[in-house]
Amino acid sequence: MNAIPPPAASPPMGLIAELTHRCPLQCPYCANPLELARAAGELDTQTWQRVFDEAAAIGVLQCHLTGGEPTARRDIVPIVRRAAELGMYTNLITAGVLLDERSIAELVEAGLEHVQLSFQDVEPANADRIGNFKGGHAKKLEVAALVKAAGLPLTANFVVHRQNAERVPEMIELGTELGAGRIEVASVQYYGWGLTNRAALLPTRAQLDATTETVEEARVRLKGKVVIDYVVPDYYAMRPKSCMGGWARRLITITPRGRVLPCHAAEILPGFDFPSVHEKTLAEIWYSDPAFLRYRGTDWMPEPCRSCDQKEIDWAGCRCQAFQITGDASCTDPACSLSPDHAMMHAVLPESEAPPPAFVYRRIGSNLVGAK
Ligand code: SF4
Ligand code: SF4
Secondary structure, rough: OOOOOOOOOOOOOOEEEEEEOOOOOOOOOOOOOOOOOHHHHOOHHHHHHHHHHHHHHHHOOOOEEOOOOOHHOOOOHHHHHHHHHOOEEEEEEEOOOOOOOOHHHHHHOOOOOEEEEEOOOOHHHHHHHHHOOHHHHHHHHHHHHHHHOOOOOOOEEEEEEOOOOHHHHHHHHHHHHHOOEEEEEEEEEHHHHHHHHHHHHHHHHHHHEEEEHHHHHHHHHOOOOOOEEEEEHHHHOOOOOEEEEOOOOOOOEEOOEEEEEEOHHHHHOOOOOOEOOOOOHHHHHHHOOEEEEEOHHHHHOOHHHHHHHOOHOOOOOHHHHHHHHHHHHOOOOOOOOOOOHHHHHHOOOOOOOOOOOOOOOOOOOOOOOOOO
16 A cells, blocks of 8 residues: 555544445435445455544544444444444444344443434334334334433434424424434435435425424523434525535545445545545545545635635535536535526425325335436
């Protein structure tokens, strides 16, 4: 491997380890790519542990274990253990349905420090329909109680869209009842399967306004008791989100097969040859790989971003969204009202109360692959 050049960027704060694409649920908004990795292609235990060693060596402080469903890995305990031994804050991002009292105890013993548990709805039948997993919601309620009983901090993540937005008040109530210290009211992000199902998931303006009002009221009422994070759908935004805190600025993502990405959706971008953990160290990748340098900082930005006073706040938004909407990843994110392409975001918004189309459920081996 090549010598490491002097650092030109701060170290990454967090590692997002996508341990597997396997998941018992089939959420139609899953951010995983349409081409899901099969178990045979996943990094093995030793490789993940070696990658964690490399991450800690360059200063990564937080390790977010995600998927797919990370607990579908039989080696989740030794994986957690290595991250914890290296002093990284270990966060399990899970759908919960594979956990039980014993496995939670093993994870705690291995050093797990936080659980983020996702919910599809508060209404059990609709929750199970959205995840296409019977009994899933009831199991998640059990798991939330077990997580709290084990002494772990809990974040309750509610993914909100057109087919459950009416129940945001009850979602916040449920999160509070479960003892979550943080509740995420997270609008679907339209990448991967979410983009495929956009017409079924995009909320109406009336739904969005009601959700915003609910969150604002709850934040005042629950101040000091629970933190409520709220992510608005980009399609209604006036300014883009600071995607991943800026391209290759704070977070580094590793896919189940070992590709290293500046964001989890970046594999959709053409013209990139994203590096692999089998070929380079994380230090080489973070500080000098061309894919990581391409959109880091502000030098690459076009107008209007180049002369905008927000450019070091939102970093021109999301490259993947710019590509998906305009066909050019180096454009201003069209979620920004200053973008010349902003009107393209509004063109797909639902205008009527007509019934949404059926879900295309996420599954490995889907014949959607290649039909992007
Ligand atoms: S969004 Fe749903 S399908 Fe995708 S990984 Fe999470 S629980 Fe599984
Ligand atoms: S013009 Fe660019 S930098 Fe300015 S707010 Fe819009 S996306 Fe951000």
